[in-house]
Amino acid sequence: MIQDMTYAEVCEYVKNLNEPAYRAKQLFEACTLGKTLEEISNLPKIFKEKIENDYIKFEIVAHLVSKDETQKIAIKFEDGSIVESVLLKYKYGYTVCVSTQVGCRMGCKFCASTLNGLQRNLSAGEILSQVLFFNKYLGGTLKERKVTNVVLMGCGEPLDNYDNVAKFLRLVSAEEGLNISQRNISLSTCGIVPKIYQLADDGFSVTLTISLHAPNDELRKTIMPIANAYSIKEILSACDYYFDKTGRRIAFEYSLISGKNDDDKTIEQLASILKGRSCHVNLIPLNSVKEKQLLGATRKRAYQLAGKLEKLGISATVRRTMGEDIEGACGQLRNRVGAKND
Secondary structure (H helix, E strand, O other), X not given: OHHHOOHHHHHHHHHHOOOOOHHHHHHHHHHHOOOOHHHOOOOOHHHHHHHHHHOOOEEEEEEEEOOOOOEEEEEEEOOOOEEXXXXXXXXXXXXXXXXXXXEOOOOOOOOHHHOOOEEEEOOHHHHHHHHHHHXXXXXXXXXXXOEEEEEEOOOOOHHHHHHHHHHHXXXXXXXXXXXXXXXXXXXXXXXXXXXXXXXHHOOOOOEEEEEOOOOOHHHHHOOOHHHHOOOHHHHHHHHHHXXXXXXXXXXXXXXXXXXXXXXXXXXXXXXXXXXXXXXXXXXXEOOOOOOOOOOEOOHHHHHHHHHHHHHOOOOEEEOOOOOHHHOOOXXXXXXXXXXXXX
């Protein structure tokens, strides 16, 4: 599909259609602006008819706005697949949280995205379309991009869809496109170890975020099935490799589950395994998912534990909860229309 293509690939595509070379620039710019085929006014009708079957089309079937100004869309692609994406407003600008798969097969006990398993991978262009939609919605242009940051933390496990995610990272950071610096992109993974090494070897410099949630394998196995495949020791070794290759500090996400992983002894063990590493811990009071029976720790408890980690020499903050009232917060995204629109 055209939105899956780099600028060079679009040029070759247009050449193969026996069209003038300048059409490639017009087409690529239109894609970058998030335009539908109907909205591209500088392309002749006959050319648009040629490319119609190669142009990613989608429908926004829900658009919700939270009381904290967080926005969530449910985006439906031509095959009927639905994923959710979130726009987060910060003082420094706008961040888009994108989905990388329709559903997820990782089976984490606290996450809504995995409830129906994995339906399919998203293509690079389908992932990019989520960013382009919000940039267009905010009035972004080729000269003034409105989206400043991207986080791959929506539906799906990014490293389980490695090839498409890698292509997306190249597209979204390309100078000819949105040109979002990889330093402004965060990729969250539950810890697929070989792919962490590959991410480093392939020359990416995004912020690597590990969805950890436990400081030992026994506890982690009760929360995250991936722990049966890769140990925490293996994950940390891969993180060390990524840091050595990129110089980028590793972020660790730790969802606080009441009575499960939020006691002082467990947090002390977390500090012990991270000691001496260039890293940061994001403590997340678990957000509610109605199908799950787990309860989150209070924010008061989260701040207590953040303070404890700091005293133990580990950089830590409590993540601000945004969009919870529209099921747009961490762990709440899924492959259906949001609850408020059902």
